[in-house]
Amino acid sequence: MAALNGAVENGQPDRKVPPLPRPLRSLEVKYTKIFINNEWHDSTSGKKFPTYNPSTLEKICDIEEGDKPDVDNAVEAAKAAFQRGSLWRQMDALSRGRLLHKLADLLERDRVILATLETMDTGKPFLQAYFIDLEGCIKTLRYYAGWADKIQGRTIPVDENFVCFTRHEPMGVCGAITPWNFPLLMLIWKMAPALCCGNTLVIKPAEQTPLTSLYIGSLIKEVGFPPGVVNIVPGYGPTAGAAISTHHSIDKIAFTGSTKVGKLIKEAASKSNLKRVTLELGGKNPCIVCADADLDLAVECAHQGVFFNQGQCCTAASRVFVEEQIYPEFVKRSVEYAKKRLVGDPFDARTEQGPQIDQKQFDKILELIESGKKEGAKLECGGLAIEDRGLFIKPTVFSEVTDNMRIAKEEDQLLQCALCTGSFWWL
Numbered sequence: 001m002a003a004l005n006g007a008v009e010n011g012q013p014d015r016k017v018p019p020l021p022r023p024l025r026s027l028e029v030k031y032t033k034i035f036i037n038n039e040w041h042d043s044t045s046g047k048k049f050p051t052y053n054p055s056t057l058e059k060i061c062d063i064e065e066g067d068k069p070d071v072d073n074a075v076e077a078a079k080a081a082f083q084r085g086s087l088w089r090q091m092d093a094l095s096r097g098r099l100l101h102k103l104a105d106l107l108e109r110d111r112v113i114l115a116t117l118e119t120m121d122t123g124k125p126f127l128q129a130y131f132i133d134l135e136g137c138i139k140t141l142r143y144y145a146g147w148a149d150k151i152q153g154r155t156i157p158v159d160e161n162f163v164c165f166t167r168h169e170p171m172g173v174c175g176a177i178t179p180w181n182f183p184l185l186m187l188i189w190k191m192a193p194a195l196c197c198g199n200t201l202v203i204k205p206a207e208q209t210p211l212t213s214l215y216i217g218s219l220i221k222e223v224g225f226p227p228g229v230v231n232i233v234p235g236y237g238p239t240a241g242a243a244i245s246t247h248h249s250i251d252k253i254a255f256t257g258s259t260k261v262g263k264l265i266k267e268a269a270s271k272s273n274l275k276r277v278t279l280e281l282g283g284k285n286p287c288i289v290c291a292d293a294d295l296d297l298a299v300e301c302a303h304q305g306v307f308f309n310q311g312q313c314c315t316a317a318s319r320v321f322v323e324e325q326i327y328p329e330f331v332k333r334s335v336e337y338a339k340k341r342l343v344g345d346p347f348d349a350r351t352e353q354g355p356q357i358d359q360k361q362f363d364k365i366l367e368l369i370e371s372g373k374k375e376g377a378k379l380e381c382g383g384l385a386i387e388d389r390g391l392f393i394k395p396t397v398f399s400e401v402t403d404n405m406r407i408a409k410e411e412d413q414l415l416q417c418a419l420c421t422g423s424f425w426w427l
């Protein structure tokens with residue numbers, strides 16, 4: 001039987017195709033508060049903020065709005081959990097790995113719930129949340145679970161009378177600020193390695209998509225991580241996020257998001273305690289298609305490269321450089337492909353593309369489309385919102401794009417910009 005996480009057990013291929021998973025149509029959101037010391041808390045300020053379903057524009061629920069005092073409380077809990085002699089510091093590495101494996105087990109158990117929550121909050125198609133995001137989370141947890149007891153230092157040969165060795169030690173309290181495009185996956189990418197190495201965490205999920213991160217809080221408690229090891233403070237970037245990046249007792253920060261905010265985080269880290277920083281930022285990624293490529297495959301790859309996840313990927317290949325000889329045919333087939341893409345209800349198993357995450361991103365894309373038209377690019381298809389509820393935009397392809405146009409330079413989503421090029425001698 002095919003294992004849940006995609007492996008084939010006992011080397012026997014599974015001949016029966018299992019039925020597709022189905023989302024939960026009425027799911028009560030249970031976790032909306034701040035998670036500190038394995039307990040749920042109201043915000044210190046008493047404020048809450050709403051989270052919306054971008055497919056329907058309906059409010060899903062209100063979330064406790066964390067700010068600096070809540071981050072301070074979370075950091076105190078994380079520091080206490082990291083003290084020498086604490087349960088977490090005394091735990092042997094194998095047991096840390098075991099906890100990560102147990103967390104992976106619970107993600108497998110609650111996979112439908114988590115994929116449903118992710119779809120409600122982000123608008124991404126449920127089957128993609130289930131098969132791509134959740135799959136990635138489970139595999140990442142198991143990967144780092146295996147590493148926990150294999151982290152070793154070195155002995156280094158030096159002069160006879162000396163012994164020289166390195167020890168790999170946890171850094172301490174780690175901050176994690178996550179984005180809205182892959183909320184759960186980005187959380188696990190930050191959390192699993194930090195816990196594997198014995199650190200403690202203060203996490204701030206993106207304000208647009210806090211639901212799956214808070215659900216993870218409940219699983220952290222159920223698995224049995226000691227209180228204070230993982231703390232989750234939902235809230236806004238300039239308040240709760242900035243409180244993390246400027247905090248003097250946070251030793252390291254991992255951030256995924258825009259380049260603009262990445263710069264702020266690096267600045268805040270250097271002006272506070274020189275905490276270490278890991279940034280995963282945006283881009284305007286080129287895809288290059290040579291004349292001898294398998295054209296059908298190239299068109300499909302370029303299509304998925306830009307439109308996957310509603311175009312909301314830091315690696316979205318939104319510029320396509322195509323060699324002159326095949327340019328007209330490439331554009332023609334790309335347009336046919338884009339026109340066929342099914343945009344709609346992300347809970348429908350046939351849907352390939354859901355809505356954009358929020359009004360701000362939706363407006364930004366439409367504004368960039370207008371700029372492309374004005375600057376002389378040829379709009380081949382799309383270019384419009386889908387008149388319905390929600391933040392849906394038709395997959396858009398531009399041809400005759402030149403390097404100086406905004407659509408060829410600014411990070412956007414959902415626009416496939418085909419640039420024609422004579423030869424590749426400069427590559």
Ligand code: ADP
Pocket residue numbers: 177178179180204205206207235236237238239240241242245256257258259261262264265
């Ligand atoms: P986008 O522009 O794509 O929405 P952002 O970079 O603004 O992406 O957001 C990514 C994450 O960074 C979110 O969790 C957001 O709350 C957070 N964030 C935004 N502004 C700041 C800030 N000034 N300091 C720290 N975190 C921030």
